[in-house]
Amino acid sequence: MANLQISDALLVKDYMAGNESALAVLIKRHESKIYGFIYSKVADREISNDIFQDTFIKVIKTLKTNSYNEEGKFLPWIMRIAHNLIIDYFRRSKKMPLFRETEEFSIFSVMSDNTLTIENQIIADQVEVDIRRLVEELPVDQKEVLIMRMYQDMSFKEISETTGVSINTALGRMRYAIMNLRKIIDKHQIVLTN
Amino acid sequence: MEKNYSKKLKITKKIKPDKEVVSFLLNYSKALKIMKLEDNIFEIIVN
Numbered sequence: 706m707a708n709l710q711i712s713d714a715l716l717v718k719d720y721m722a723g724n725e726s727a728l729a730v731l732i733k734r735h736e737s738k739i740y741g742f743i744y745s746k747v748a749d750r751e752i753s754n755d756i757f758q759d760t761f762i763k764v765i766k767t768l769k770t771n772s773y774n775e776e777g778k779f780l781p782w783i784m785r786i787a788h789n790l791i792i793d794y795f796r797r798s799k800k801m802p803l804f805r806e807t808e809e810f811s812i813f814s815v816m817s818d819n820t821l822t823i824e825n826q827i828i829a830d831q832v833e834v835d836i837r838r839l840v841e842e843l844p845v846d847q848k849e850v851l852i853m854r855m856y857q858d859m860s861f862k863e864i865s866e867t868t869g870v871s872i873n874t875a876l877g878r879m880r881y882a883i884m885n886l887r888k889i890i891d892k893h894q895i896v897l898t899n
Numbered sequence: 900m901e902k903n904y905s906k907k908l909k910i911t912k913k914i915k916p917d918k919e920v921v922s923f924l925l926n927y928s929k930a931l932k933i934m935k936l937e938d939n940i941f942e943i944i945v946n
Binding site: 725728729732733736737740741744750753754757758761762765766769770 | 914915916917920921923924925927928929931932933935940942
């Protein structure tokens with residue numbers, strides 16, 4: 706059976722026309738990506754829930770006032786809202802965004818494969834720790850692009866729209882991130898194998 | 900390293916907001932009515 710999926714644009718149109726169930730579909734479709742993006746920045750489930758909620762409250766209000774302009778895609782637009790709310794949160798709390806490993810979740814811990822043997826698991830865990838340290842060494846702008854691309858599975862177009870830079874700049878930052886990682890690996894002769 | 904990155908992509912999507920948050924948003928959306936009168940916008944929450 707063909708997998709027919711209604712486009713975001715059509716769902717938004719339906720929602721603006723009064724079909725409330727369209728919102729549920731949009732949330733379900735994008736909740737992981739948006740929530741994951743927020744969590745990758747604030748590293749706290751409760752705060753992520755709050756920002757996620759505030760993001761969609763803004764979305765709902767914008768759509769209900771017919772202020773939404775379908776020039777770009779729906780997801781990058783929401784990601785941009787979430788991004789701004791994250792910045793507001795850090796401004797309020799005057800904290801710099803840090804990735805902290807918690808018992809609840811670590812963005813770096815999900816790299817392991819459940820089918821690995823115990824030995825390979827230990828190696829994989831060590832590789833994760835090493836990569837985490839390496840990524841932390843990167844300049845903030847490069848780290849941001851790398852995490853969005855590799856951990857959030859965002860396209861470069863989405864990254865450029867979320868961070869407010871051109872696609873070429875995002876591509877350049879990714880390239881420099883990889884180059885810098887390689888330099889650090891070579892310099893310290895780090896072995897990343899599994 | 901490339902192998903590790905590519906493994907991660909499929910898993911990071913699993914993290915989701917609490918169900919209560921999504922439920923609140925859907926109820927909020929249903930209850931919210933917005934009226935525009937001239938230059939003013941009124942938000943009405945219908946119980």
